[in-house]
Amino acid sequence: MNSQEAVQTHEKICMLIISNQILEAIILLENFISYSRLTAKLDEVSEQKRIYIDMLNYTIGNIIDPQKALIHNNIKRSLLEKADATLQYAQVNMGLHIFHLNRELRLDVSGFSEQTLHQLEELSFKEELDEILVGQSYEKSNIINIDYNEIIRKGFHLAWLSERLTETDIELYYKILNSERFTIENRCQIISGLSLGLQRLFDKEKFKLLFSYYHSPDLIVRQRALVGLFIAFVFYDKRISLYPEIQTILDKIINETPKELLKHQIGRAHV
Numbered sequence: 001m002n003s004q005e006a007v008q009t010h011e012k013i014c015m016l017i018i019s020n021q022i023l024e025a026i027i028l029l030e031n032f033i034s035y036s037r038l039t040a041k042l043d044e045v046s047e048q049k050r051i052y053i054d055m056l057n058y059t060i061g062n063i064i065d066p067q068k069a070l071i072h073n074n075i076k077r078s079l080l081e082k083a084d085a086t087l088q089y090a091q092v093n094m095g096l097h098i099f100h101l102n103r104e105l106r107l108d109v110s111g112f113s114e115q116t117l118h119q120l121e122e123l124s125f126k127e128e129l130d131e132i133l134v135g136q137s138y139e140k141s142n143i144i145n146i147d148y149n150e151i152i153r154k155g156f157h158l159a160w161l162s163e164r165l166t167e168t169d170i171e172l173y174y175k176i177l178n179s180e181r182f183t184i185e186n187r188c189q190i191i192s193g194l195s196l197g198l199q200r201l202f203d204k205e206k207f208k209l210l211f212s213y214y215h216s217p218d219l220i221v222r223q224r225a226l227v228g229l230f231i232a233f234v235f236y237d238k239r240i241s242l243y244p245e246i247q248t249i250l251d252k253i254i255n256e257t258p259k260e261l262l263k264h265q266i267g268r269a270h271v
Helices: 003-018 022-036 040-060 068-093 097-108 112-132 148-161 167-178 184-200 204-214 219-235 244-256 259-270
Strands: none
Touching (some): 003 022, 112 148, 112 167, 148 184, 184 204, 184 219, 204 219, 204 244, 219 244
């Protein structure tokens, strides 16, 4: 199986899941996982298969389950995300350049978010202490040097190439959004990374982050985030309804955005 065949297999699996042909999708996904040698995912898919068959049996037996719709939705989400993970794993092992970068990134940014947040907190504390002790007998020491360009460089690549953002990663992106230490250009770079990352792989947390950047007081940041969101909405238009939190974001943007601007952005997203 080459890269194109892997992409086509992934697309077929996703189409089957979205069109509610779940058992057929599971069979194809199991084969895809086995071929990609991502065997750790097989047990997870088998569990979703068991849950789905149980749900079908309840339906055949006329057993009313008030959670049926939620369970069905969760199964579809889980299978889609496993199909995404399998495609990424397969392409990494094919040695494609962008996925080779992904593998290198894991080494390059190991502990990056946690270390950066710690440095920023230390710097803030030191500056507050300097202000409190100004005019007193106090010798400033332990100068903290932070390379903000390096933070943005790594932050961009993490947003672009990571499969899933951790809680610490997300905290760092909020820090970049809200801290005066970072410029409008820095925030726009992070938005570009998040947008590219979403086009590469679905991640609801990247949607949420873009929505937060969309509410920045800076017009340029808001516009860049809006474009990124609309491109992602176009990419994943069939999936949005499976994620109520993402559907809510879409609804809010539609309600908050002037119609003419909305038409313009939709046109740009489809280009």
